Amino acid sequence: MVEQFKSLPKSEQLRLAEQYGIDPSQLTSAKSQSSTQNQNNYNTPVVQPRNDQSDDSQKQDDDLGFLKDDQNQPLKRFGYEMFAGSPTTFAPVSDAPVPSNYMVGPGDTIKVQLYGKDNEQYELTVTREGILQFPGLGPINVNGLSFSELRDLLSKQIKQQMIGVDINITMGELRSIRVFLAGDAYKPGSYTVSSLSTITQALFVSGGVSDIGSLRNIQLKRQGKVVATFDLYDLLLNGDSSKDLSLRSGDVVFIPAMGPTISVSGDVQRPAIYELKPNENLIDVVKMAAGLKPGAYPKSSTIERYNRDGLKSIINVDLTTSAGQKFVAKDGDYLRVKSASSEYDNAITLVGAAVRPGIYQWVKGQKISSLIPTINGDLLAGADLKYALVVRQINDVGDIKVLQFSPARAITDTASQDNVLLMPKDKVVIFNASNHIRNRYELNRLVKDRVNKIQKISKTKGNNSDNSLVNTDLFQSGFSQLGQEKLGQRHQLAGVVLAKDDAAPQESDLVSTEVEKMLLQLFNDRGLIKLSSEFNRQELLYPIIATLKTQSRAGKEAKVVAINGEIQYDGIYPLVEKATVSDLIAAAGGLKEGAYIQRAELTRTYTDADSSSIAHLNVNVKQAMDHEAGADISLQPRDVLTVLKTPEWQETQSVEIRGEVKFPGNYSIRRGETLEQVLTRAGGFTDNAYLPSAVFVRDSIKKQEEIEIKQMADQLRRDIATRGISKDGTVVNYDDAQKMLTDLEHIKAVGRLVIDLPAISLGIKQADLQLEDKDVLYVPAQKQIISVVGEVQHPSTHRFKSGMTLNQYLEMAGGARKRADTDRIYVIKADGSVMMPHNSFWFSSEDNLSAGDTIVVPLDTEYKDNLTLWSQVTSIFYNSAVALAAIANL
Known part of the structure; x- marks a missing residue:
């Protein structure tokens, strides 16, 4: 087998290896082991396994123009897959029971066992002349006898000539016969098979039927005459092997070309291409396809057939009628069995916040209370009990209308109008609150x-x-x-507006x-x-x-309305039947706490044949919610209801006071309340409070700082992309720049606002400020320290001593480093403000330090060591010397 695999073309080797998941290199390098294993195979030619229509050319045909069903799957010819996995060798049958009608012939071995008066056992072989040489009895002519007839003949003669002896006759090794596979077989030729072989076994020996061979008209020819015709469909579809006759030596199994075919697709159990016999009708074809699927709609099946003009014509057939079932199929027909609709004719769909959403049967007289009997058992906790919808189809083209109801009233008061009578195809929608x-x-x-x-x-x-x-x-x-x-969706809002591209x-x-x-x-x-x-x-x-x-159509506005303002869920809502202002408010989840109930604004659009105009109507929300006559206005398409906020209304706002105050905690504030007023409510400061170091944090400032940090990162990114960040234009290392950008983007905004708390505590109005929601004030305890950070020998924190100068604190930190920028030293005051020196030689006496301050010595980004400086100076001298020499030579 390995040697024969090697002898195949390279393309065939790759195809077989890919089909069976084999590494071709392993087979080509393996040792041959086939000499002794196939001795019992009667020198049968090796037939390689195949998949029907699996070569490259057929795959190309499938992609370009092969028949496909409605699911875009290639239709295969039925029955040919039977030979797709045929064995590479065919071992003849030698241990199967021999039937009584088996015709004994030359080469067969007869086993005879004698017992009784004499005990003997013989293995006798039928000679070429059909003679059986039996010891003591002489030659016996068995040519043309069946196995049962031979057994009767031997038993009769032995009992006549050997008195007192019983006999047991069985078949031994069977002879081999030579048969021919002709026509459209996969590998036609002469094959040696067992004398018990049948037509189907001969087909397996030859690898089956070719792609154009017939499965329904396989002929067995003996001495030039057709003795039997075998329809392989009987075996495949019905399991009937009665016509699978045994072969005799010299028989010819002839496979003619394929007959007429019909393609079957759609909602059948087995879509495929089937071979036809004369006068077979559609009911026979459907049986070949294993019948219809449960979702099939056989009343609307079609036949595609080529007409005399070479064009395709469509014929509608009803497979449920006698005429449709008896419709005679022709060669090239394509039967499509359509699917039934997925729509329900008597169903109600329940969606949303229900315990068991799904599709339910509609029953005449059914209402909401029948579909949803209880609140706790059928609706989820948190379901909106005031607002739900019924979506109803009003015509065959799919137009709908919407009904609104209260689930609570529909369930608790079954006689109320909210208990809507349901119709087929209604959709019931339950919302979450x-x-x-x-x-x-x-x-x-x-x-x-x-x-x-x-x-x-x-x-x-x-x-x-x-x-x-x-x-x-x-x-x-x-x-x-x-x-x-x-x-x-535009890329730019400023300048030119770009259209969205067609990228992936x-x-x-x-x-x-x-x-x-x-x-x-x-x-x-x-x-x-x-x-x-x-x-x-x-x-x-x-x-x-x-x-x-x-x-919506011209002159027919879309039945939708909108609501915004002080309601729970603003947006667009369907205009339900007989909708009013109170219904729309209920749909939006109700009013917010700060809603102004004395007046709301209803904007209405009036459209006629010539123009369109807008009017604003005032609505008393309280009266509308109480359903007072004339107040609960009926809505029209495109109405917009705006619910106003109560004047001077504000949501609950609070600030937090921490640290050295007598009563720290959260305090609710009113609009315009100042920090001094809240500090008074907090009982003032403790004796240990250090007001200059107070920290005040505001949420709006934090958000503004986040925006500025992003803008700074974008600016830095542009600088890196254009000229770098150093003064001389030298581009920094890309990885370092990316790390710098990453660090900058991850800087957390603080949101600190510098305040003068000592001035506020003294009652100076100019220093006071109005508070906002989520403001935080932290008043620390007394501080007696000053910190020195940056480019000093030893960044450290020292005890504050009144009268000490900046120079003295720097000397306590070991002095400035070589790369320190001493001209830009600055002090971060305890209150968060920054103090810069008034002259370049340290600080003057006017620059007083206080406890809690931090001295910052920055890095000199333009610093150059002596080696770099001298290399640049040398380069200047060299370039000047070259220039002078060039001038001197002129």
């Missing part, structure tokens, strides 16, 4: 899986995509991008696209329906609003 009440892990994992599949298909790669997918709320980020206007989609774009598709298929996707309890209000509303917008 809060958008952040559910854990969205499973939902985000679903988005991640689907996005990953898209990325694999499109072969896009992202940096650290796994981390970004895991650490963020994918569904929220994808949904937020859906509402962005085109302006938000980024991960955020893939997430946004996939989330949009998921939302639009919310009511049909069982995976999403199961996880719909994790959706927030805007996400559940998205497919409803999108459908309502698509229903």
Whole structure:
């Protein structure tokens, strides 16, 4: 086998090695071990295993024009895969029971056992003349006898001539016969097989049928006449081997070319290309394809058939009728069995904050209370009990209308109007009262899986995509991008506005696209329906609003309204049937604490054939919520309700006072309250308080510092890219520059505001300041130290002594280093301010130091050692000398 593998062409070796997962180098270098293993194979030619239509040319045909079914999968010819894994050698049958009708012939061995008066055992071989030489009986002619007839003949003669002896006759080794495989066999030729071999075994010996051979008209020819015809479909489809006849020496198994074929695809159990016999109809073809799938719609099947003009024609057939089943198939036909619709005709879909969201059967007279019998048992904790929707299809083209109800009233008061009578195909949507009440892990994992599949298909790669997918709320980020206007997708807002390029989609774009598709298929996707309890209000509303917008036409506005201002969830909402202002407020989750209930503004658009105008209406929110006549105004499409904030209203704000005050802690403040007033409420300072070192931190300043740090990093990045950061334009090492940028970007903003707390404590109004939410004041205890940092020999902290100068503190720290910039020494005061010297020779007497100060000696970035300096001076002298010499030679 190895030697024969070596003899194959290189391309065939690679194909077989790839097919069976073998390393070709191992086979080509292995020793031959086939001489003794195949002696019992009667010198049968080795037939290599094959896969039908697996060579390169056939693969190319499949890619370019081979028949494919509705799922874009290549259709294979049925039955040929039976020979795809045929063995490389065929061992003849030698130990199988011999049938009684087996025809004994030359070369067969007969085993005869005598017992009784005489005990003997013989192995007799039938001669070429058909004679069996039996000791004591002489030659017996057995030519043309079956095994049962031979046994009867021998038993009769032995019993007549050997009295008192019983006999047992069995077959020994069987003869070999030579048969021929002709026609469209995979390897036609002459083969030596066992005398017990049948037609199918001969096919396996030759490797099966070629790609164009027939499986349904295999002929067995004997002495030039067809003695049997074997339909391999009977064996494959029905397990019927009654016509799989035994072979005789000299028989010819003839495989004619393939007959007419029909391709079958769609919702059948086994899509494939089937060979036809004359007058077979479609019911026979469907049986070959193992029948229809449960989701098939046989009433709308089609036949594609070539007409006389060489064009394809479509014939509709109903496989459920007698006429459709008896429709006679022709060569080249293509039968497509269509699928049934995925829509339900009597279903109700429940999504959102329900214990068991899903698709339920609709029953006539069913209401909300029947679908959701209890609040605690059928709705999740945290479900919105005041606002829910019923989305109802109103015509065959998919237009919808929306009904609003209160789940609490529908369940507790079954006679109320909120207990809506349900209709087939209704969608009931239950919302969460809060958008952040559910854990969205499973939902985000679903988005991640689907996005990953898209990325694999499109072969896009992202940096650290796994981390970004895991650490963020994918569904929220994808949904937020859906509402962005085109302006938000521009690359630049200042100067020229650039259009978005057609580069490969980024991960955020893939997430946004996939989330949009998921939302639009919310009511049909069982995976999403199961996880719909994790959706927030805007996400559940998205497919409803999108459908309502698509229903808008010229002169027919989209049935949507908007609300903003002091409500829980502003945004766009569907305009429900008989909607009023109070319904819209309930849809938005209700009013916030600071909402102004005496007046809200309703903006309404009036459109006629010539123009469009806008009017503003005043609405008394309190009266509308109480459903007073005339106050709860009915809404129209495109209405916008703005709920105002109560004048002078402010949310609860607080500041924190720490350290050396008599009553440290958090204090609530009113608008315009100052630091002095809060310190008075805190009881003033303790005797140990050191006011000049007070630290005041403000959140808004911290955010501003973060912006400035980013701007500084961007500026530094530009400097590095253009001319470097050194004065002479020398570009610094790239890695060092990147580390510098990284360190700069990770600097944490402090948000410290320099205040003069001693002046504030004295009641000086100019020093006082108004407080903001989350301000923090820290008043430390008495400090008696001064720190010296930077380019000194020993940065250290010293006890403060009144009257000591800056020079003295520097000498206590060992003095300045060589690379110190002594002209730029500065002092960070205890209150956070910076004091610079008034002259270049240390500090004058006017620059007083105080406890808690820090002396900073900066680094001289332009420092050059003597070696560098002299090398530059030498270069200048050398260049000057060269220039002078050149001038002198003129």
